[in-house]
Amino acid sequence: MDLSYTAEEEAFRAKVRGWIEANKPQGGARPGIEELRDWQKRLHAAGYLGAGWPKQHGGGGLSDLEQAILNEEFAHANAPGALGSMGISWVGPAILRFGTEQQKQKFVPRVLSGDDIWATGYSEPNAGSDMYNTQTRAVKDGDHYIINGQKVWTSLAHASNWYFLLVRTSTDGHKVAGLSLFLVPMDTPGIDIRPTPMITGDREFSEVFLSDVRVHQSCLLGKAGQGYEIVSSALINERSGIAAGIRFDQGVQKLIATARRFGLDQNPSWRERIASLAIQAKVMKAFGLRVLSDQLHGRFNPHTSAAMKCIATRLTQEFSETGVEMEGYYGTLFDVETSAMNDASSTWSGRYLSDRAMTIAGGTTEIQKNIVAERILGLPRR
Ligand SMILES: Cc1cc2nc3c(=O)[nH]c(=O)nc-3n(C[C@H](O)[C@H](O)[C@H](O)COP(=O)(O)OP(=O)(O)OC[C@H]3O[C@@H](n4cnc5c(N)ncnc54)[C@H](O)[C@@H]3O)c2cc1C
Structure with a gap:
């Protein structure tokens, strides 16, 4: 196995290192939300976000190896991650894989630019590891769905404007067949966000209560009943992201x-x-x-x-x-x-x-x- 890099790859590394040196947010304290949003915009403009995504959807179009070099250099410089890291790590890839062309055009560029920040709503009081037990219900009402239920441990709910939301659309057949995934604007009437302080004093988590939340059927990602498949592929990205981070x-x-x-x-x-x-x-x-x-x-x-x-x-x-x-x-x-x-x-x-x-x-x-x-x-x- 050859672990050395080619001259082109080393040149790419030097370019990335120089860019981070010139652009990284300064100061010891943790950057605030607006500073992180601005950092994300600069990363995006430089082509360093969504590095492996198709260029036509705003990605950097980099190879796997260039992405690995990019990650190494960001770790080496101890540079902060992007504010919208959940959107970039798993929501964007899920929309690229399961979304309609209209959803890709609407969401993907804004995931990268930081104009949209995404939160993830899977966990519930009785459905964490056991996602099959998801109880939050979405019931069809004409060309809309009405959603009722409760989510827990939603990271960054308070700073997000979109919700990647797992719900139950059917109770027929196997439990997994009734799960569906919705892309929901966080400011939809009926969404109540209640922060849960963490042991570190951070306020990253929230409980999210959903009462008669009305969303158009175009907010469904993939087909009704495809929720578990979407979440499983998103979790693979989340887990490798946690390890790599x-x-x-x-x-x-x-x-x-x-x-x-x-x-x-x-x-x-x-x-x-x-x-x-x-x-x-x-x-x-x-x-x-x-x-x-x-x-x-x-x-x-x-x-x-x-x-x-x-x-x-x-x-x-x-x-x-x-x-x-x-x-x-x-x-x-x-x-x-x-x-x-x-x-x-x-x-x-x-x-x-x-x-x-x-x-x-x-x-x-x-x-x-x-x-x-x-x-x-x-x-x-x-
Ligand atoms: C920092 C952080 C951020 C998070 N952010 C989000 C978020 O943004 N959105 C979101 O939806 N959720 C989020 N979560 C929630 C997280 O996904 C759940 O906490 C996790 O899936 C476990 O679920 P639970 O807490 O309900 O525990 P449970 O599933 O109730 O598990 C309790 C214990 O039982 C064990 N256990 C359960 N089932 C089995 C089994 N089959 N075999 C062996 N052992 C088992 C578990 O390992 C655990 O030790 C976050 C959690 C943390 C800590």
């Missing part, structure tokens, strides 16, 4: 800096622990390169994203646990009140708290293990 190289450097600051860098047991995490980070990188190589050679198994998510999210928790332990008493000094203004992930204690969520978001570790067992290892279903 974790920046282990910075984590290793940060652990080394913490060890130096607390005088632990000569201590053999801490050195061994950091070295072990650095090796696991390298293994994750090699895993990513193998997936990329499989993709380039047409051998890609989409369920690999379940394995990657499982390993990467547990590893990031080990990083933050190690950081907090090295800091000792200082590791407990996390101020929930100010964390929403500062970047919680910039402190080990903030990361420790927010990393708890990583093994749950996008499907829990137990569910990923079930997928690995059944879809990759071919073990019998329980």
